[in-house]
Amino acid sequence: xxxxxxxxxxxxxxxxxxxxxxxxxxxxxxxxxxxxxxxxxxxxxxxxxxxxxxxxxxxxxxxxxxxxxxxxxxxxxxxxxxxxxxxxxxxxxxxxxxxxxxxxxxxxxxxxxxxxxxxxxxxxxxxxxxxxxxxxxxxxxxxxxxxxxxxxxxxxxxxxxxxxxxxxxxxxxxxxxx
Numbered sequence: 001x002x003x004x005x006x007x008x009x010x011x012x013x014x015x016x017x018x019x020x021x022x023x024x025x026x027x028x029x030x031x032x033x034x035x036x037x038x039x040x041x042x043x044x045x046x047x048x049x050x051x052x053x054x055x056x057x058x059x060x061x062x063x064x065x066x067x068x069x070x071x072x073x074x075x076x077x078x079x080x081x082x083x084x085x086x087x088x089x090x091x092x093x094x095x096x097x098x099x100x101x102x103x104x105x106x107x108x109x110x111x112x113x114x115x116x117x118x119x120x121x122x123x124x125x126x127x128x129x130x131x132x133x134x135x136x137x138x139x140x141x142x143x144x145x146x147x148x149x150x151x152x153x154x155x156x157x158x159x160x161x162x163x164x165x166x167x168x169x170x171x172x173x174x175x176x177x178x
Contacts (some may be wrong), residue, residue: 015051019074055091057135058125060084060118082108087118093138098146105150112151116143116160120167139164 018026034045052059065081080088082104089101105115119139126132142150143157143164 013046013051013054015049016047017049051088056126056129056131057091058122059091060087060121060125082110083114083118086110086115087122090119090138090142091122091135093134098142101142102146102150112143112147112155112160113163116163117167120164120169123164123168136168 016030030047034047037043038045048054052062062080062084065084066078067081069077069079071077079085085104086101089097089104104110116139119135123132123136123139126135140161143160147155147157147160
């Protein structure tokens with residue numbers, strides 16, 4: 001919704017990190033504050049101390065590129081870099097995720113090369129699995145079916161696919177050519 005989507009969100013996914021060593025009661029205090037915010041807003045808060053662990057597909061390094069959004073006293077809220085956001089949506093790949101990633105990629109003029117490189121990095125850092133195969137199919141689907149809508153008529157899906165493969169460290173196989 002911060003990006004201009006009119007599709008309502010029913011949850012807010014986030015990672016939290018404490019500035020210093022946590023006290024044993026910190027997790028309970030934080031969870032209580034999240035529950036209060038959920039009750040007041042009607043939006044479910046889903047949090048962890050490591051957002052990279054929410055999928056079998058690795059999240060490329062993202063902390064240094066996260067952008068500060070607002071500060072609330074001692075709390076600093078950062079948003080993912082738009083190109084990393086696209087990768088997070090491809091990790092899950094629902095139709096709503098595709099709509100979100102297309103909106104964000106267009107709005108922020110995310111270069112296709114950044115998306116191809118980051119998706120390749122996510123692939124390279126991920127263990128082999130059926131989830132990885134599905135992620136690769138979603139990346140290729142984005143380039144093939146939505147690439148020109150996002151990056152314009154001059155976009156070349158084959159170049160994007162090749163950059164993705166090069167960054168993934170995986171070679172194109174006979175079965176992936178079809």
